[in-house]
Amino acid sequence: MSKLAAIIAAEISSQGPITFARFMELALYHPEYGYYSTPGLKIGGRGDFYTAPTVSPLFGAMIARQLEEMWRLAGRPENWSIVEFGPGTGKLAGDIMNAIIKDYPDFYRAVAYNLVEISSELKEQQQQKLAGHEAASRFRWPDSFAAINPAGFNGCVLANELVDAFPVHLVEQSNGALGELLVALTEENNFRLQLADPSTEDISVYFNKQGVKLAEGQRAEVNLYAADWLAEVTQYLNRGFVLLIDYGTGARDLYGPHRFNGTVRCFYHHKLIDDPLVHVGQQDITAHVNFTALASQGQQAGLHPLGLISQPQFLLNLGILDAVSAHNDYTYNPEILKKTMAIKQLVMPGGMGDIFKVLIFSQNMEPPPQLTGLDGAKKPGDAK
Numbered sequence: 001m002s003k004l005a006a007i008i009a010a011e012i013s014s015q016g017p018i019t020f021a022r023f024m025e026l027a028l029y030h031p032e033y034g035y036y037s038t039p040g041l042k043i044g045g046r047g048d049f050y051t052a053p054t055v056s057p058l059f060g061a062m063i064a065r066q067l068e069e070m071w072r073l074a075g076r077p078e079n080w081s082i083v084e085f086g087p088g089t090g091k092l093a094g095d096i097m098n099a100i101i102k103d104y105p106d107f108y109r110a111v112a113y114n115l116v117e118i119s120s121e122l123k124e125q126q127q128q129k130l131a132g133h134e135a136a137s138r139f140r141w142p143d144s145f146a147a148i149n150p151a152g153f154n155g156c157v158l159a160n161e162l163v164d165a166f167p168v169h170l171v172e173q174s175n176g177a178l179g180e181l182l183v184a185l186t187e188e189n190n191f192r193l194q195l196a197d198p199s200t201e202d203i204s205v206y207f208n209k210q211g212v213k214l215a216e217g218q219r220a221e222v223n224l225y226a227a228d229w230l231a232e233v234t235q236y237l238n239r240g241f242v243l244l245i246d247y248g249t250g251a252r253d254l255y256g257p258h259r260f261n262g263t264v265r266c267f268y269h270h271k272l273i274d275d276p277l278v279h280v281g282q283q284d285i286t287a288h289v290n291f292t293a294l295a296s297q298g299q300q301a302g303l304h305p306l307g308l309i310s311q312p313q314f315l316l317n318l319g320i321l322d323a324v325s326a327h328n329d330y331t332y333n334p335e336i337l338k339k340t341m342a343i344k345q346l347v348m349p350g351g352m353g354d355i356f357k358v359l360i361f362s363q364n365m366e367p368p369p370q371l372t373g374l375d376g377a378k379k380p381g382d383a384k
């Protein structure tokens with residue numbers, strides 16, 4: 001048994017079965033042995049999974065375009081904080097600032113770029129990566145929103161694939177009622193799931209709001225952590241935007257009978273693993289984001305949902321294809337071809353961008369502004 005598995009087993013032995021959310025929190029974020037806390041590459045070709053920033057720097061360049069427009073719509077304030085939560089390798093931060101330096105010098109003068117990272121190992125990797133960046137003096141590593149400014153800030157809170165990494169509760173419909181799956185121990189000291197009553201009323205409150213009922217025997221996930229996080233965002237974001245990119249879908253699709261076993265997935269050396277109770281601390285654990293819930297959690301916290309759009313459409317709206325052709329001199333060049341193929345991954349149907357969505361909120365921006373990236377977007381409540 002690994003050290004981390006032993007720590008979790010000891011917690012279960014002393015307190016009884018724990019929620020899956022607690023198990024996931026320890027498996028991913030235990031300060032010493034959690035998946036994200038241990039040394040080594042997790043994200044990218046040599047890691048366990050890819051994220052969009054590792055596919056092409058144009059992903060960051062398009063987000064930079066959206067961020068600059070947000071700043072202009074806010075009246076070009078002198079101080080504007082970009083707050084990236086869960087920045088992983090720091091690749092997106094570097095790409096965004098490269099694009100801002102190149103294309104938007106006025107915006108650059110106003111920007112401070114904050115990276116908020118729970119894992120001290122990843123924080124170190126980010127600091128190393130960005131130490132030689134042209135914008136090195138603009139990068140900061142506050143531990144929390146309060147550390148940016150206890151009185152709050154104006155700017156944009158940004159997160160790519162953060163919410164899918166938040167710990168989730170696991171539920172199962174059983175004998176006509178919603179139960180919760182807890183993590184218990186077998187006699188051989190292995191982890192197993194055990195059905196119990198929900199550990200908190202918030203779970204049934206959440207489901208009642210979704211207007212969905214699971215089929216008998218169906219499993220699903222509930223992300224309560226996102227609501228707390230959005231409440232904290234709202235507390236510290238005085239004026240500006242929240243831009244969330246993640247994979248997932250609306251409540252009706254997410255909790256439909258075609259997803260009978262839920263959406264918890266694990267990544268281990270680019271292999272998809274179904275069982276989250278194995279390779280403890282060595283595999284990533286994620287669950288699809290419920291964008292219907294996320295939009296209403298944000299709204300309940302006091303944010304104004306501006307729109308929900310697929311990631312490919314968001315990138316196309318911001319001109320990713322023009323950006324590709326601007327780099328293309330129409331002569332055969334393997335490097336350019338590689339870059340073009342990467343963009344296809346992000347925008348073509350069936351590519352990795354297909355199930356990714358972009359949800360944007362505004363805070364104290366009256367009237368709610370129209371953003372180029374959201375052209376043709378749905379109202380977040382319309383997510384199916």
Ligand SMILES: C[S@@+](CC[C@H](N)C(=O)[O-])C[C@H]1O[C@@H](n2cnc3c(N)ncnc32)[C@H](O)[C@@H]1O
Pocket residue numbers: 036043051052053054085086087088089116117118119122159160161162165166
């Ligand atoms: C799936 S990775 C995505 C990394 C990066 N955004 C990317 O797209 O490549 C999730 C990231 O969120 C971080 N994270 C998760 N929960 C966090 C929290 N509560 N506070 C700060 N960072 C968090 C993880 O450590 C990791 O850096």
